[in-house]
Amino acid sequence: MAALLLLLAGGAATGCGGRATTHHKPGTTHEQASGSAGTLLDTQDGGGHRLREVPAQGAPEVKLTARPDPEDGWNLQLAVSRFRFTPDSVGGAxxxxxxxxxxxxxxxNLARVYGPWFHLPAAQVPEGAHTLTVRLYADDHTAWAVAGKPVEAAVTLTAGPPGQGTHSHPASPPAGAPATRPAPAADRTVTLAVRDGKVVPATGRTELKRGERLALRVTSDRADTLHVHGYDEELALPAGQEATLVLTADRTGLFEVETHESRLVLTQLLVR
Structure with a gap:
C-alpha cells in the first residue's frame, strides 16, 4: 500500500507523461505547456522578459497608431497580424x-494590453517628445521575437503643456531598416486652414470622380483632429503645422470633412 501511494505521488509530481511541466490550462497539451512554441532564448527584452524566437515566416506582427482623443490623451490602435489576444489564458502556456x-x-512600462484598442490618458505622458512602444508577449510572459529582436512597433508622442493638445507620428525606423514606400501621388490637392475658429477658404464642395486620389493639406492654429465621414479616415493636426491626408475616393456620395475639437466643416467631398 505504501509503495502504491509513493507511486501515485511521484506521478502527480511529474505531470504529463512522467515529465515535469509548468502549469497549464484545461485542454492545453503537455507539449504546448512545455514551450514547444518557438525557441526560448537566453536574451531578454528591456523589461527583463526572456525572448521566444519564432521563424520570420508566419511570425506575429503589430502596428501601432496613436490618435489624439478629443477630450484627453490618445486612443491607441494595435493592428496585429497572425496574432490573437488571449486575456483568459494569461499566465498559461x-x-x-x-x-x-x-x-x-x-x-x-505603462500597461498590459489585452485587446486592439487602448486609451492613454494625457496625465501619463509628460510634456515633450516621447517614444511609445508596443511589444507582443506570449501567455507565459516571454516576448515573441524574430532574429533575436522582439516583435514590436513604436510611435513618437508629443505632449504639450496641460490644455494645449497633443499629437503623434511614427517613430523613425532603426538604422538599416528598409525605407517606407512613399504614398502614390494624388490626382488633386486641396489646401485648407483653420484660423481663429474659421475655415480659409470658406467651406465649399470638392467634386471628385470615383477612384481619384485626393490630398487634403490642412493647417490649424490649434491642435485638433481631422475626420473624413464615410471613409473613417483621421489625421492629427498639430498646432501651426501643415498635415496631409491622402485618400482614394472609392465610395460615391457626399461626405463631410470636419475637425473634432472645433467642430468645423472644412469641405464636402462629392464623389460621383
Whole structure:
C-alpha cells in the first residue's frame, strides 16, 4: 500500500507523461505547456522578459497608431497580424500566435494590453517628445521575437503643456531598416486652414470622380483632429503645422470633412 501511494505521488509530481511541466490550462497539451512554441532564448527584452524566437515566416506582427482623443490623451490602435489576444489564458502556456501586449513610454512600462484598442490618458505622458512602444508577449510572459529582436512597433508622442493638445507620428525606423514606400501621388490637392475658429477658404464642395486620389493639406492654429465621414479616415493636426491626408475616393456620395475639437466643416467631398 505504501509503495502504491509513493507511486501515485511521484506521478502527480511529474505531470504529463512522467515529465515535469509548468502549469497549464484545461485542454492545453503537455507539449504546448512545455514551450514547444518557438525557441526560448537566453536574451531578454528591456523589461527583463526572456525572448521566444519564432521563424520570420508566419511570425506575429503589430502596428501601432496613436490618435489624439478629443477630450484627453490618445486612443491607441494595435493592428496585429497572425496574432490573437488571449486575456483568459494569461499566465498559461506559450501558444503560437497568442498572448497580450505591453506598452512602454521611453522604456518605462505603462500597461498590459489585452485587446486592439487602448486609451492613454494625457496625465501619463509628460510634456515633450516621447517614444511609445508596443511589444507582443506570449501567455507565459516571454516576448515573441524574430532574429533575436522582439516583435514590436513604436510611435513618437508629443505632449504639450496641460490644455494645449497633443499629437503623434511614427517613430523613425532603426538604422538599416528598409525605407517606407512613399504614398502614390494624388490626382488633386486641396489646401485648407483653420484660423481663429474659421475655415480659409470658406467651406465649399470638392467634386471628385470615383477612384481619384485626393490630398487634403490642412493647417490649424490649434491642435485638433481631422475626420473624413464615410471613409473613417483621421489625421492629427498639430498646432501651426501643415498635415496631409491622402485618400482614394472609392465610395460615391457626399461626405463631410470636419475637425473634432472645433467642430468645423472644412469641405464636402462629392464623389460621383
Amino acid at each position: 506559450a501558444l503560437t500566435g497568442a498572448g497580450h501586449a505591453h506598452l512602454e513610454l521611453d522604456g518605462r
